[in-house]
Amino acid sequence: MGKDILDKTSKPSFGVPEGYFDRLQVRLQEIPGKEAPVSTWQKSKPYLVMAACFLLSLIAGTGILKMTTGQNVSDADQFYYDLGYADLIPVTYDAPSLYEGEGAAEISSEDIEDYLIATGVSVNRLAYSETLNGK
Amino acid sequence: MxxxxxxxxxxxxxxxxxxxxxxxxxxxxxxxxxxxxxxxxxxxxxxxxxxxxxxxxxxxxxxxxxxxxxxxxxxxxxxxxxxxxxxxxxxxxxxxxxxxxxxxxxxxxxxFNGDEAQRLLLKAMGRLPEKQRTVFSLRYFEDLSYEDISEILGTSVGALKASYHFAAEKIKDEIKKYSEPD
Known part of the structure; x- marks a missing residue:
């Protein structure tokens, strides 16, 4: 039976060189002179260093991200400025000034024509529009 | 002391x-x-x-x-x-x-001063999964109680008993296989 096999088999016996354990004890008892005990602070030191490195990289990463994002916006502004993009946008009065206030009801056809001419609408186009409107 | x-x-x-x-x-x-x-x-x-x-x-x-x-x-x-x-x-x-x-x-x-059966036992032990090998070694060679092994390994006594049982069965099978070929 299986159980008998394990019971019949005596525990393996290893040997050691003569006087080994005496020499071993002497060798092991020299350890305190060579190795200082490690305190809890020393044990936690690597973890603290790792946490500090993580924080630093997080701060540096956030800083770099902010700087590069800001730079991009500014570059874009400069790009459009250089192109004269702002000059391409027609200059108009503010909407409230057109529709509010005392003068709002007093806008004449001439005012409208002046405005259209000022915004670049050609005279031919204006004449064509007037023809369509039956003027 | x-x-x-x-x-x-x-x-x-x-x-x-x-x-x-x-x-x-x-x-x-x-x-x-x-x-x-x-x-x-x-x-x-x-x-x-x-x-x-x-x-x-x-x-x-x-x-x-x-x-x-x-x-x-x-x-x-x-x-x-x-x-x-x-x-x-x-x-x-x-x-x-x-x-x-x-x-x-x-x-x-x-x-090594043992006989062939003891050599087989050690080899069979070497083929065990880590956990079973550990439990078998602590129980069989060191004669530790399951309670002490439980404290050492942080495992429940029931799980240790099961591990030891499986380990012992595997070792017995291995020894049997080699000592009684065919």
Whole structure:
């Protein structure tokens, strides 16, 4: 039976060189002179260093991200400025000034024509529009 | 000097004296614990030095929540298992089989005094999964109680009993297979 096999088999016996354990004890008892005990602070030191490195990289990463994002916006502004993009946008009065206030009801056809001419609408186009409107 | 006195000695500031007592009392026991894991005398000798360095460095953090000897056995067992892990990785990197390597070590060990059946038992033990091997070694070779093994390995007694049962069955089968071929 299986159980008998394990019971019949005596525990393996290893040997050691003569006087080994005496020499071993002497060798092991020299350890305190060579190795200082490690305190809890020393044990936690690597973890603290790792946490500090993580924080630093997080701060540096956030800083770099902010700087590069800001730079991009500014570059874009400069790009459009250089192109004269702002000059391409027609200059108009503010909407409230057109529709509010005392003068709002007093806008004449001439005012409208002046405005259209000022915004670049050609005279031919204006004449064509007037023809369509039956003027 | 019993464990309590050793710890009192350590607590009173006589650290080296306490450590020397631990060495005197446990070096041989831990040697055999590790030797049954690693089989090789040379490997055991090297590892024992590392184990006691670890013991010396960890003594300040020993709170006395467990027994001194289960704490020492836990350190030795963990170190032995780490050593085996490293050996396994080295073997894989060198395209070698760790089981064959271990078996060769048993065959070539000049300090092995056992017979063929005992050699088979050690080889069969080497083929066990890590957990079963650990439990079998602590129970069979060191005669530790399941309660103490539970404290060392942090596993329930029920799980340990099951592990030991499976390990013993596998070893018996292996010995039977080799001792009664066909």
């Amino acid at each position: 019993d464990d309590k006195e050793i710890l009192e000695t350590y607590g009173s500031g006589q650290r080296e004296a306490a450590f020397n007592q631990i060495v005197a009392k446990y070096s041989e026991k831990l040697y055999w614990l590790v030797r049954h894991f690693l089989c090789s005398h040379e490997d055991t000798d090297d590892l024992l030095q590392e184990i006691f360095v670890k013991v010396w460095q960890s003594l300040p953090s020993f709170r006395g929540e467990s027994k001194l000897y289960t704490w020492l056995y836990a350190i030795a067992t963990n170190q032995a298992l780490n050593f085996l892990h490293k050996q396994k990785i080295r073997a894989v990197l060198n395209f070698k089989d760790i089981t064959t390597e271990m078996e060769n070590k048993i065959d070539e060990d000049q300090h």
